[in-house]
Amino acid sequence: MDFAFTSEQEAIRETAARFAADRLAPGYMERDRDAGLPRDLVAEMGALGLIGVELPESHGGLGLDGVTAGIVVEELSRADLNITYVQVLGALVGSILVRHGDPALADRIVPELCRGGMLAALALTEPGGGSDAANLRMKAVRTNQGYVLDGEKTSISMADKADAALVFARTGTTEEKAHGVTAFWVELDAPGVSRTAFDDLGARMVGRGSIFLDGVVVPDTARVGGEGEGFRQVMSGFDYSRALIGLQVIAAARASLDEAWSEAGEREAFGRPIGANQGVSFPLAEAETMLTAARLLCYRTLWLRDQGLPHTSEAAMCKWWAPKLAFDVIRECLLVHGHSGYSKDTPHQQRLRDVLGLQIGDGTAQIQKLVIARKHLGRDLAG
Secondary structure, eight states, X not given: OOOOOXXXXXXXXXXXXXXXXXXXXXXXXXXXXXXXXXXXXXXXHHHTTOSSTTSOGGGTSOOOOHHHHHHHHHHHHHHHXXXXXXXXXXXXXXXXXXXXXXXXXXXXXXXXXXXXXXXXXXEOOOTTTTTOTTOOOOEEEEETTEEEEEEEEEEEETTTTOSEEEEEEEOSOGGGGGGGEEEEEEETTSTTEEEEEOOOSSOTTTOEEEEEEEEEEEOGXXXXXXXXXXXXXXXXXXXHHHHHHHHHHHHHHHHHHHHHHHHHHHOEETTEEGGGSHHHHHHHHHHHHHHHHHHHHHHHHHHHHHTTOOOXXXXXXXXXXXXXXXXXXXXXXXHHTHHHHTSTTSTHHHHHHHHHGGGTTTSOHHHHHHHHHHHHHOHHHHO
16 A cells, blocks of 8 residues: 655645645635635636646646545645635536537537636536435427527526536436436526526635526537436546545645644643643544544545546545534634634634535435445345
């Protein structure tokens, strides 16, 4: 077993870490207040090769592995986990386009995603759907002009900021469930598209909202993959994105934990540093242990993916455990800072809000545990 990064990975990590410290960390809280996603930061990341790390060089990526992409996500997320939605969504959408999309479409779109010239959303969830993701009502009807899409997508990350979306709609019957779902590339300035934004507790820079499609016409070349293949495409991609999400939240918790260790060693009470009290140091030691274990799980999941080995169960572990653990660790770090930690002038409260949403989005803990149980007990017994 070799747990070391290669020299190339270390060089990319250092580039990401410098960008995070110089360009992301200073504006983390300001971007939350403004609820804005600065395009200049996205373009800078693209110019540095920090978007589409795992996408093919032929499409503007670096053609590297998932572990290296995880390194970039982790380093950037230490400063601002919200900005790495660009990386996670870009990887998920970009890989689907490269593997299943019309070649001319992929050649036009994926390089733009990699250079930071375009933001993409993934529009799967619908009102009343949630965890029952295959139960879609949005319709795509074939016509002489292509396809006509009608319906609503909701709880979509970057709904009001993205330039385009990979939209999943029903081309088959409702009885077909997942087998009747097809993916389409939809430009969000097209006639018939409208959007709303939600006022969320956290991840405000990214934002969520609804996307309404009212008779939106897309050409045949905008269909991504064959009819009825869309749900399978996105679900296979989730195994990858869930490991990246784990690194997103672990990195945010790591930032708070590093600050808490410093606070414990510097702030004094009753004539000595508060860290001299085991009631302070032991919870931080436990957090150190758990974050280390969760981080290794995420990288092992990415390594399994890179080897072409099954990793669905491991990805589900990353997704249910890491966001909950990160929330608990950040909360403990906030408490170590006492009254100052409770202030909105410190980043702990924002990190707490930001990681909380990832206990919901991209699959709840209950669904992830069901995935794990089905591996060991089978679908019939586990439910």
